[in-house]
Amino acid sequence: MFKLFKKKMLFILVIVLSLFVISGCEVQDQSVSEVSGQAGESSGKLAVHFIDVGQGDSSLIIFPSGETSLIDGGGRDASSKVVSYLKSQGIEKIDYIIATHPHEDHIGGLPEVVRNFEIGKVYMPRRTANTKIFEELLSVIKDKGLKISVASGEQSILESDGTLFSILGPLSDSYEGTNNHSVVNKLSHGKVSVLFTGDIESLAESDLVKQGYDLKADVLKVPHHGSSSSSSDVFLDAVNPSYGVIQLGADNSYGHPHRETIQKYGARNIELLRNDISGDIKLETDGETVRFYSTDSQESSQGESQNKSRIIGNRNSKVYHIEDCSGLPNEENRVYFDSIEKAEQSGFRPDSRCIR
Numbered sequence: 001m002f003k004l005f006k007k008k009m010l011f012i013l014v015i016v017l018s019l020f021v022i023s024g025c026e027v028q029d030q031s032v033s034e035v036s037g038q039a040g041e042s043s044g045k046l047a048v049h050f051i052d053v054g055q056g057d058s059s060l061i062i063f064p065s066g067e068t069s070l071i072d073g074g075g076r077d078a079s080s081k082v083v084s085y086l087k088s089q090g091i092e093k094i095d096y097i098i099a100t101h102p103h104e105d106h107i108g109g110l111p112e113v114v115r116n117f118e119i120g121k122v123y124m125p126r127r128t129a130n131t132k133i134f135e136e137l138l139s140v141i142k143d144k145g146l147k148i149s150v151a152s153g154e155q156s157i158l159e160s161d162g163t164l165f166s167i168l169g170p171l172s173d174s175y176e177g178t179n180n181h182s183v184v185n186k187l188s189h190g191k192v193s194v195l196f197t198g199d200i201e202s203l204a205e206s207d208l209v210k211q212g213y214d215l216k217a218d219v220l221k222v223p224h225h226g227s228s229s230s231s232s233d234v235f236l237d238a239v240n241p242s243y244g245v246i247q248l249g250a251d252n253s254y255g256h257p258h259r260e261t262i263q264k265y266g267a268r269n270i271e272l273l274r275n276d277i278s279g280d281i282k283l284e285t286d287g288e289t290v291r292f293y294s295t296d297s298q299e300s301s302q303g304e305s306q307n308k309s310r311i312i313g314n315r316n317s318k319v320y321h322i323e324d325c326s327g328l329p330n331e332e333n334r335v336y337f338d339s340i341e342k343a344e345q346s347g348f349r350p351d352s353r354c355i356r
């Protein structure tokens with residue numbers, strides 16, 4: 001499925017980890033200036049940054065027009081990271097803030113973002129919370145003279161030059177848990193599409209499918225940090241992505257991502273990218289092809305000790321091998337682990353040729 005798709009759409013995946021190891025931040029700065037340098041004119045390039053906020057979600061979209069959207073702002077601990085990340089991109093205004101749902105790992109960083117940047121519109125679901133962080137977010141929004149737009153059902157946020165950014169859900173205001181109220185966004189640019197899902201679980205997923213939406217997307221922001229209560233089969237059938245991005249922190253107390261979820265994506269040949277492994281992940285597309293870039297990662301920090309590593313994973317198939325295995329992946333697809341446990345924790349499964 002993936003290979004066919006790759007041929008058809010000339011999909012390109014470029015993980016430039018090795019370049020980052022060699023030249024530090026330089027590469028990121030270069031590609032970033034390419035995007036922000038063209039702000040204001042229709043360059044045709046769109047970028048999505050899945051910011052590494054530890055355990056939590058935060059995605060920044062930079063549209064070809066230079067307009068921006070921030071979907072969630074990570075937890076409170078990530079406030080300064082998110083603010084400095086946005087500043088490093090040359091951003092002064094966030095045109096559309098989307099607070100997917102009032103859980104701390106999604107809205108915790110947003111009060112500082114609202115304080116530090118000019119803000120256009122703020123979208124939230126109708127769901128509220130009796131928490132300090134939620135109250136604080138409401139009060140900074142009010143202090144800034146901003147109004148909240150309720151996200152519900154199908155709404156268009158932006159439509160221009162072959163780019164479409166819309167809201168698909170939540171489809172109900174009366175789900176039992178807060179996660180299912182998460183705002184769901186679909187972004188299309190030319191032939192390429194990305195689906196953002198917050199923390200929806202299987203109930204909201206099946207409602208989206210029943211609604212008859214075109215959920216098909218090349219890239220899926222994996223719902224709820226890779227929890228097994230999400231990513232239902234019916235939903236993955238409908239989205240049918242080539243890539244999944246999991247936003248989560250290493251060694252989180254929820255056990256995210258859940259092993260069965262990782263296996264599910266592996267069985268469907270969906271390539272997973274993870275903030276806990278790759279740091280900040282940037283997607284860039286011209287509407288035809290998709291390129292992924294990532295900054296620091298476990299791989300890069302282990303790069304120097306490659307010869308000493310015993311376990312070698314294939315970043316595409318998520319299979320791991322011992323170092324004298326006959327079926328080792330190509331050099332550029334290798335991920336190194338200190339132990340089998342670490343490989344398993346990262347969602348890799350053993351190769352039957354070398355590990356029984």
Ligand SMILES: [Zn+2]
Pocket residue numbers: 056057103105106199224225
């Ligand atoms: Zn969450």
Ligand SMILES: [Zn+2]
Pocket residue numbers: 101103178179199
């Ligand atoms: Zn949540």
